[in-house]
């Protein structure tokens with residue numbers, strides 16, 4: 492593929508898919524964590540290891556920006572090749588393209604583990620970095636990857652966007668890579684945020700600057716507004732009615748006066764966009780996001796995610812035609828979502844999305860050169876796996892509603908199949 496070829500983003504099929512995606516109704520329960528009073532309660536004594544324990548961290552506005560910065564820190568540019576998993580989201584590939592390097596897609600196995608044999612076959616003098624993701628929160632065999640990289644003169648970029656919490660062989664996730672990245676929005680009730688971490692290199696020379704007061708305000712208001720939308724902070728909504736109205740008024744005035752460029756105060760990453768925006772490269776995460784990341788109860792996040800995951804697992808376990816992607820939620824895994832393999836995935840996805848169920852599909856849009864000759868497993872995972880949120884801010888009533896909707900949809904498609912036989 493040509494390096495600067497973005498035409499696929501506008502090609503009809505992808506465009507149509509994106510259109511269809513955005514025309515679903517708003518999810519009835521929050522897809523990502525939203526702020527609640529409980530976010531601050533339930534501190535446990537037990538410390539849950541997280542990527543922040545693995546080394547020095549810099550807080551930026553998204554995970555993809557952290558990937559770009561990691562590549563920059565490793566001096567990856569033109570003439571370099573970065574090994575990228577064929578199972579990915581475009582936000583993992585775009586920073587590689589931006590860096591000038593060539594992404595070389597490697598195979599993953601059916602259980603999402605890295606296929607080292609395939610990587611070995613793809614190495615050459617230009618290979619510089621291996622990017623590996625702990626999909627859905629389940630760690631790769633990171634010590635094996637580390638050893639492989641050391642043997643072959645590669646740097647390891649550990650993508651912990653799905654695995655903010657957890658450990659492998661007694662060490663926190665993030666400590667195996669030369670650099671690691673996290674995506675705060677996937678785990679914390681924040682509007683924007685990502686982090687770059689390194690257990691092996693100093694990040695002191697990396698200077699970040701403020702994105703301005705408008706951005707600081709937007710980040711705080713949007714985090715609160717998302718919570719209000721789902722009625723998770725009812726009392727605060729009442730108190731903040733006046734300032735919110737005022738803010739919307741001012742926003743409206745600014746928008747009507749300036750070009751779209753000027754009032755675009757938040758990163759596209761926070762609004763479901765795929766793209767990489769260079770203007771956010773050296774911007775610091777907002778004060779409000781950093782405040783929340785440091786003050787909300789981490790043990791609650793970690794424990795609730797496991798509990799909710801297990802409830803979802805229990806709910807689908809006897810339904811024919813589907814099975815959890817991972818056979819077991821073993822100790823030390825703090826999942827991002829609950830991934831399940833289904834028959835008739837697209838129909839179930841459409842039905843649930845139309846009913847307002849917050850179903851996600853990581854890897855729904857693979858880079859256009861990926862087909863079954865590149866990696867059959869990635870294509871299958873992209874097509875057949877649905878993910879359901881298991882985040883800490885799902886209330887019992889929301890989770891129960893979601894579970895009953897999921898069960899109905901899964902059973903219905905199975906029944907239809909039986910009728911057709």
Ligand SMILES: *Cc1c(COP(=O)(O)O)cnc(C)c1O
Nearest residue numbers: 553554555582624652674685760
């Ligand atoms: C979401 C995601 C990213 C990018 O994170 P953002 O914060 O959305 O920029 C990177 N890698 C993986 C595996 C992701 O799922």
